[in-house]
Amino acid sequence: MLTGSYDLVLVLISLAVAILASYTALDLAGRVTTAKGSAVPLWICGGAVSMGIGIWSMHFIGMLAFSLPIPLGYDLSITLLSLAIAILASGFALWLVSQAQMPQWHWLLGALAMGAGISSMHYLGMHALLLQPGIEYDPLLFGLSLLIAVAASAAALWIAFRLRQHSPYVRVLRAGAAVIMGLAIVGMHYTGMAAANFPLDSFCGAANSGLDNTWLASLIIIVSLAVLTIALLTSVLDARLETRMAVLNSTLAEVNLELTELALHDNLTKLPNRLLLEDRIQQSIHKVSRNGGHFALMFMDLDGFKPVNDAYGHHVGDLLLHEVGLRLRERLRAQDTLARVGGDEFVLLAELREPSDAVNVAEQIVSLVSQSFQVGEHELRVSTSVGIALYPGDGANQQELLMNADAAMYHAKGAGKNGYSFFEASMNTNARNQLQLLNDLRSGLEREEFCLHYQPKFDAVNGRPVGAEALLRWQHPERGLVPPSEFIGLAEKTGLIIPIGDWVLQQACRQMRQWYEQGHHDWRVAVNLSALQFCHAGLVDSVAHALAKYELPANCLTLEITETTAMSDADASLQVLKQLAEMGVDLSIDDFGTGYSSLLYLKRLPANELKIDRGFVRDLVHDGDDAAIVSAIVALGQALNLRIVAEGVETRQQQDFLTKLGCNSLQGFLLGHPLPADQFMQAIISAASTDVVVG
Incomplete structure (x- = not known):
C-alpha cells in the first residue's frame, strides 16, 4: 500500500475552518429563528450556502493536507457535486432547527439525513481523485466514520436548537459548542481518511485533467474564510440592527402610549377628557x-x-x-x-x-x-x-x-x-336651542358667516387714532347679527373657539396689513385670546403664521389675555408669553383688577400694556373706591413701564379723569362704536375732518 503523509499546518487550518463554520452555523440558526416573513427563506438559503461552503472547505483542506508519493488532482464535476451536497445538508439542518418544535423522532431522522449528507460529501470528494485501482476502505474505520458523522450531526442539531434564542452568555456558549462540533467534524473526516488504503500500483486519473492541488489549498482557504466571515458579520450586524429596532419600537410604543394618554385624559386630574x-x-x-x-x-x-x-x-x-x-x-x-x-x-x-x-x-x-x-x-x-x-x-x-x-x-x-x-321634556327647549346653536356655529364657521368689527383706540392726550380692537360678530342667516356673549361660551365648551380664534387672528392681520399699506405704521390691531386658545399648543405657531402670511411687523399686533387667564397657571403663561414677546408681538393684560393677581408674577410677565376693566371706568367719577382702584392701576402700570388703556369710556368726565391720571389710550362708545372695516375708516376720516368723536 502507498503510504500517505499530512501537512500539519493545513490540518490545523482545517480544524480552525471547522470551528469557524460551526460557530457560523449556530449563529445563523439563531438568525433564522428570529427572522419573520419573507426573510426566513432568504436567511435559510444564504445560511446554507455559507455553512455548506464552510463544512466542505474544512473537508477539502483536510484532503489537500494529505499527500501520496504520486501526482494528485481532483475532478471538477465530482468536486462541485460534493460541495452541492454540503450546501443541501446545511440548508436541511437550518430548516429543521428553525421549526417551533423539534420532536425526538424529527431530531433522530434529521441526524441520520445530515450524517448521510456529510458522509456522502466526504467520500464523494475522495472519489474525485479518480484513483486506479480504486481506494480500498477498512470496514471498521469506514463504519466508525459514518457513526461519527451521524453522532456529530445529532449533537450539532441539538446544540443549534437549544442555543438559537438570545439569552445571557449565548455567544460564549456558542463558542464552546463550536469547538466541540468542529472537533467532531474533523474527527469524522480524519477517521474516514484513516479508513482509506491506496494500492502500490495506484495512479490518479484526475492528475492531469482535474484541479491542481498546488494552488487549490490557498484558494479554498481564502474563499471559505471570506464567505464565513461575511456570513458571520452579516448575521451579527443584522442581529444588532434588529435589537436596536426592537428598542426603538418599544420606545415608540411607550411614546405613543403617553401621547394617547395626554390626548384622551385631563392633564390636571388624569381623568378621561x-x-x-x-x-x-x-x-x-x-x-x-x-x-x-x-x-x-x-x-x-x-x-x-x-x-x-x-x-x-x-x-x-x-x-x-x-x-x-x-x-x-x-x-x-x-x-x-x-x-x-x-x-x-x-x-x-x-x-x-x-x-x-x-x-x-x-x-x-x-x-x-x-x-x-x-x-x-x-x-x-x-x-x-x-x-x-x-x-x-x-x-x-x-x-x-x-x-x-x-x-x-x-x-x-x-x-x-x-x-x-x-x-325632563320641559328643559328640552334650552337644550335643543343649545344643540341647534352648536350646529349653526359649526356651519357658520364652514360658511364664513363670521365677521370682525373694529372699535377704535385713541391717544388720550392728542386724540389721534392709535389702532383698533377686533371684535367678533356672527352674521347668522336667520338670527341676524349675534353678539359674542351668546356663542363664545358654547364655542369654549366644545373647542370650536380654536378654529374660530385662528380665523379672527388671520382676518385681523389681513386688515392691519391694509391699514399699514395706507400709511398707518404706528397703529396696532388688538385681538382677544380666550382661555382655551391661550392654553392651546399651536397658539405661537398660529400667530407666527398669520404675521408671516400678511408680511406684518409683529409690533402691529396686540394680543389681549384676561388677568385671570394669565394667572391661572402663571409659570406656563410666562413661557407662552415669553415666546410671543420674543417674536415682537405686543401683549396686553385685559380686564385688569377684576381677577386674582400676584404682583410677583405680574412683574415677570413680558406684557406691554394693562387694560383697565370697564367696570371700574363706569362709576369712577361718582364712586371714590373705583377712582382709587383706577388710580392705583395707573400708578402700578407706570411703575412697571407699561402702557395703560382704559375701555368703556362713555362720558367726557370719564375721558378727562382718565387722561389726567396718565392713561395712554382710551376706547369706548364716547369715542367710537365697533364698526365693519370699511365704515370704521370712514368714521376715522370723518372724525379727523370734523374733530369730533367717532360713532
Missing part, C-alpha cells in the same frame, strides 16, 4: 342597542368653587379639583367612566340595571362631594349640582345626552344647588 368620554358614550349606546339595558349620564358642576378659587388662588383651586376627581374615582364602580370636561365640570357615565338606580348613584355623588376636603393647610367645602340624562329616553346620541344632562344640571342649580335633577 371630553374626547374619551364621547367615545365611551358611543360604545355604551351600541352596547345597550345590542344587548339591552340602561345607562345614565350625570353632569356635575361644583357649587362654591369660584369663591374658593378667588379666595385662595388658582393653585389651591386646581388641587381641590384633583381631590374631587380622586374621591369620586375611588368610590365609584370600575365599569363606570368619570371624566372632567372643563373647569369645575365633571361627567359620570354609569351603567344601570334599572333607570331608578340612577337615584342611588346621584345621591352618592352629592354626599361624597359635600364632605370636606383637606387641601394643604386648608379645609375646604364645596357641593355639587347633578343633572341626569338616561339612555334610552333622553337623547339619541352622545351630543344630545350631554346637552340634556347639562340642561338638567342647570335646573338643579336653579332649584337650590347641592342636589340632582333628572332631565
Whole structure:
C-alpha cells in the first residue's frame, strides 16, 4: 500500500475552518429563528450556502493536507457535486432547527439525513481523485466514520436548537459548542481518511485533467474564510440592527402610549377628557342597542368653587379639583367612566340595571362631594349640582345626552344647588336651542358667516387714532347679527373657539396689513385670546403664521389675555408669553383688577400694556373706591413701564379723569362704536375732518 503523509499546518487550518463554520452555523440558526416573513427563506438559503461552503472547505483542506508519493488532482464535476451536497445538508439542518418544535423522532431522522449528507460529501470528494485501482476502505474505520458523522450531526442539531434564542452568555456558549462540533467534524473526516488504503500500483486519473492541488489549498482557504466571515458579520450586524429596532419600537410604543394618554385624559386630574368620554358614550349606546339595558349620564358642576378659587388662588383651586376627581374615582364602580370636561365640570357615565338606580348613584355623588376636603393647610367645602340624562329616553346620541344632562344640571342649580335633577321634556327647549346653536356655529364657521368689527383706540392726550380692537360678530342667516356673549361660551365648551380664534387672528392681520399699506405704521390691531386658545399648543405657531402670511411687523399686533387667564397657571403663561414677546408681538393684560393677581408674577410677565376693566371706568367719577382702584392701576402700570388703556369710556368726565391720571389710550362708545372695516375708516376720516368723536 502507498503510504500517505499530512501537512500539519493545513490540518490545523482545517480544524480552525471547522470551528469557524460551526460557530457560523449556530449563529445563523439563531438568525433564522428570529427572522419573520419573507426573510426566513432568504436567511435559510444564504445560511446554507455559507455553512455548506464552510463544512466542505474544512473537508477539502483536510484532503489537500494529505499527500501520496504520486501526482494528485481532483475532478471538477465530482468536486462541485460534493460541495452541492454540503450546501443541501446545511440548508436541511437550518430548516429543521428553525421549526417551533423539534420532536425526538424529527431530531433522530434529521441526524441520520445530515450524517448521510456529510458522509456522502466526504467520500464523494475522495472519489474525485479518480484513483486506479480504486481506494480500498477498512470496514471498521469506514463504519466508525459514518457513526461519527451521524453522532456529530445529532449533537450539532441539538446544540443549534437549544442555543438559537438570545439569552445571557449565548455567544460564549456558542463558542464552546463550536469547538466541540468542529472537533467532531474533523474527527469524522480524519477517521474516514484513516479508513482509506491506496494500492502500490495506484495512479490518479484526475492528475492531469482535474484541479491542481498546488494552488487549490490557498484558494479554498481564502474563499471559505471570506464567505464565513461575511456570513458571520452579516448575521451579527443584522442581529444588532434588529435589537436596536426592537428598542426603538418599544420606545415608540411607550411614546405613543403617553401621547394617547395626554390626548384622551385631563392633564390636571388624569381623568378621561371630553374626547374619551364621547367615545365611551358611543360604545355604551351600541352596547345597550345590542344587548339591552340602561345607562345614565350625570353632569356635575361644583357649587362654591369660584369663591374658593378667588379666595385662595388658582393653585389651591386646581388641587381641590384633583381631590374631587380622586374621591369620586375611588368610590365609584370600575365599569363606570368619570371624566372632567372643563373647569369645575365633571361627567359620570354609569351603567344601570334599572333607570331608578340612577337615584342611588346621584345621591352618592352629592354626599361624597359635600364632605370636606383637606387641601394643604386648608379645609375646604364645596357641593355639587347633578343633572341626569338616561339612555334610552333622553337623547339619541352622545351630543344630545350631554346637552340634556347639562340642561338638567342647570335646573338643579336653579332649584337650590347641592342636589340632582333628572332631565325632563320641559328643559328640552334650552337644550335643543343649545344643540341647534352648536350646529349653526359649526356651519357658520364652514360658511364664513363670521365677521370682525373694529372699535377704535385713541391717544388720550392728542386724540389721534392709535389702532383698533377686533371684535367678533356672527352674521347668522336667520338670527341676524349675534353678539359674542351668546356663542363664545358654547364655542369654549366644545373647542370650536380654536378654529374660530385662528380665523379672527388671520382676518385681523389681513386688515392691519391694509391699514399699514395706507400709511398707518404706528397703529396696532388688538385681538382677544380666550382661555382655551391661550392654553392651546399651536397658539405661537398660529400667530407666527398669520404675521408671516400678511408680511406684518409683529409690533402691529396686540394680543389681549384676561388677568385671570394669565394667572391661572402663571409659570406656563410666562413661557407662552415669553415666546410671543420674543417674536415682537405686543401683549396686553385685559380686564385688569377684576381677577386674582400676584404682583410677583405680574412683574415677570413680558406684557406691554394693562387694560383697565370697564367696570371700574363706569362709576369712577361718582364712586371714590373705583377712582382709587383706577388710580392705583395707573400708578402700578407706570411703575412697571407699561402702557395703560382704559375701555368703556362713555362720558367726557370719564375721558378727562382718565387722561389726567396718565392713561395712554382710551376706547369706548364716547369715542367710537365697533364698526365693519370699511365704515370704521370712514368714521376715522370723518372724525379727523370734523374733530369730533367717532360713532
